[in-house]
Every structure is written in structure tokens, then in C-alpha cells.
Amino acid sequence: MVKKLAELQTQLAQLQKQVSRQELLNKIVQAMRGTLVLDEILQITVNQLRDAFGVSRCLILRPKEGKPELVCHVLADTSGDGGEDFIGVSCNFCSYHYQTLARGKLAFVSNIGDSLPTHIKQQCEDSSVQAILAAPLQYQKSYLGAIGLHQCDRSREWSVDELIFVQEVAGHCSVAIHQAQLYQQLQIELAERQRAESQLQASLQQKEVLLSEVHHRVKNNLQVISSLLDLQSLQTQNLDTRQMFTESRNRIKSMALIHEQLYRFSTPxxxxxxxxxxxxxxxxxxxxxxxxxxxxxxxxxxxxxxxxxxxxxxxxxxxxxxxxxxxxxxxxxxxxxxxxxxxxxxxxxxxxxxxxxxxxxxxxxxxxxxxxxxxxxxxxxxxxxxxxxxxxxxxxxxxxxxxxxxxxx
Known part of the structure; x- marks a missing residue:
């Protein structure tokens, strides 16, 4: 009876732990979905994970263009060790495990004193890192970077639950990053389209002004011709000839009126x-x-x-x-x-x-x-x-x- 009770208590504790983890995951995901601005999503992620895991430092690392390196893009730091200096700096540990992370696998060590290349140990010692965990950010087949967790005050055994949880967060973060990148691209395209439309509108207005000026000049030229015919008609006393001049002037006036209306009242x-x-x-x-x-x-x-x-x-x-x-x-x-x-x-x-x-x-x-x-x-x-x-x-x-x-x- 005591054994069954103990088993039930263990199951209840595990269930409570799962519920708590799911609530925390929902909280993080909900915070991510509150914005489509990429840097805001990344900052929300590192803040939430740092607090959830109780780590000294949480980073988002992005691939360096043209090189198999991961560079710190955003971080949340409570180590008091000048975390802002990490921004734009390559993480030797994550870069060393670049291919592993790119295949969607975790990379972690519980104690930096374990067998690691010298350049990685040196960077970790310089930044006071004693335990490190890196989880890949992937959307479908696209490698977006990694989440890095640093424990600076002690070595740390990363539990299976923690590994699973950080992978789940990384999965949601990858989707959020992809959506934010799409939104960012749409904003760029929209801005370019608006700029192109503004340029087109300005060009159209300029052409309308020029066309209006052309119609104005044509109308004035026709008016001059009409006036010349009027003056010429005064040189004859023959009524039939004068009538011919009048008819010609009226035909010219009918064309001049069209050009006058085009530059004064025209629609496109x-x-x-x-x-x-x-x-x-x-x-x-x-x-x-x-x-x-x-x-x-x-x-x-x-x-x-x-x-x-x-x-x-x-x-x-x-x-x-x-x-x-x-x-x-x-x-x-x-x-x-x-x-x-x-x-x-x-x-x-x-x-x-x-x-x-x-x-x-x-x-x-x-x-x-x-x-x-x-x-x-x-x-x-x-x-x-x-x-x-x-x-x-x-x-x-x-x-x-x-x-x-x-x-x-």
C-alpha cells in the first residue's frame, strides 16, 4: 500500500512538472506571438528562457554569412560580467558544433573542464562559463541559428526534461523567426512598392503637366492661325470669300476648343x-x-x-x-x-x-x-x-x- 502510494505521488509530481512545463511553454509562445518584429521575438525568448532555466546567460546566435560560425545576436545576462560585449562575437563552442546543430541535434557540456578544444575552453573561461547548452533553430530545412544557455556560477547537469523543453522552445522560436522574417520581407517589399508608386505618381504628374502645356501651346497656335485668317478676310470685299474664311476659322476654333478643354478640364x-x-x-x-x-x-x-x-x-x-x-x-x-x-x-x-x-x-x-x-x-x-x-x-x-x-x- 505504501509502495503504491509512493508511486502515485511520483506520478503526480511528474504530472505536475509536465503541467508546469507546459504552462511555461505556453507563456513563452504567447509572448512570442505578441509581435512580428524579429528583434522583439528574440529578446522575449532569451528573457523567458533565462528566467525559466535560472541560467546566468541566454543567447540567440545567428549564422555568419558565408562562414560556418554562429554569432551572438541577442542576449539576456544576469552574470554581471559585461554581457553586452558578446553581441556580434562568434561563439566558439557553437561554431565548433555548427554541423551538429545544423542537423537538428543538441550540443551541451556539464563542465567546461571536460575534453574540449583549447580555443573553446579559453573563450569559456574568459566569459566565466562553466556549463553550456546549445539548441538548434530550424524551420523545415532552413538553419536559422541556435539558442545558447550559459551557467557561469557552477557546473550543471542538464536533465532530460530540460533538454526536451529547450528543444520545444527552440521549435516555436524557429517558427516565430520565420514568420517575422516573412513579415520583414513583406514590409520591405511594401515600402519598395510604395516608393515605386510614389515615383510613378510623380512621373505621371510631371507628364500631365507637360501634356497640359502641349495642349495649351497647340490651342494658342490655332488661335494665332484663326486670327491671321480673320485679318486676311478683311483684305477682301467679296462676301463669298469672307464666308470661306469664316468657315475655316470655325473649323480651327472647333479644334482649338478641344485642346483648350484638354488642358483646363480634362480627365485621364x-x-x-x-x-x-x-x-x-x-x-x-x-x-x-x-x-x-x-x-x-x-x-x-x-x-x-x-x-x-x-x-x-x-x-x-x-x-x-x-x-x-x-x-x-x-x-x-x-x-x-x-x-x-x-x-x-x-x-x-x-x-x-x-x-x-x-x-x-x-x-x-x-x-x-x-x-x-x-x-x-x-x-x-x-x-x-x-x-x-x-x-x-x-x-x-x-x-x-x-x-x-x-x-x-
Missing amino acids: AGINFAKYIYNLSSYLLKTYAVNPNNIRLQLDLDDVILNLPTAIPCGLMLNELVSNALKHAFPGNRKGTIFVELKTEGNQINLMVSNDGVRLPENNEFFQNKSLGFQLVKAWVQQLQGQLSIESSPITKFKIGFSELEYSA
């Missing part, structure tokens, strides 16, 4: 063509000195963004159609309305210019190839790869359907 995708239609139509009404009490402009416009290759021919075409209506649809102060519609149906864009003025007969010169305006309209429709349809009853309608052109390299 292009220009707001609804706003452009309003500006161009208003300009044409003023150019032809239209009495606003006689001719009204009625716009029904979807919010459509067009890129430059599409906007220029579309703007020139709009100029021809609105100008034609202003010249021919309302003779003798006739009253009426010019309608402009811009609608989208999926990828299809529909532009319609119509008026309720004098209906154009089919033999009108605008419909004949003799008319430069109609030739230009047909050419621009073809450039847009669109379709043109014309109705003259009950009111005159020009309908153009097209899709946005892609930039060509």
Missing part, C-alpha cells in the same frame, strides 16, 4: 464632350450673330468622355452640321430651334443634329459632293468608323453612330 480618359458641345454651339451662335430671340439651341446630352482621336473628328463634324443649320435653316429672321443630342447605348455613341427650320431639299448643294462641308462630314464619319443617316422630313436630322477610337501606337 479624355474630355467631357457634353461640355464641349455646349461651348462650341454657343461660340457658333455668337459667330453667326444669331438673334437669341429667333434661334434657340436645345441640348440633350449624356455625360460622355471621349479621347483625343475620337473628339477631334467628332468636334469638326459637329461644327459643320451646326454651322450649316445656322446658315441655311433660318432665312429672313425665321424663328426655330437647333437640337443637339448625344446619347450612349453600351459602347455605341449616337450624335444627332437637327433643326425645325427650312427643310433641306435633296438637291441642296450640301448633299452634293460639291459641298466641302458634306465631304468633310462623310470623311470624318469614315474616320470614326461610324454610320451616317440623313432625314429631311418632317425636320432635317443628321444622325451619326460611332464607337470611341483606340489610340494607335
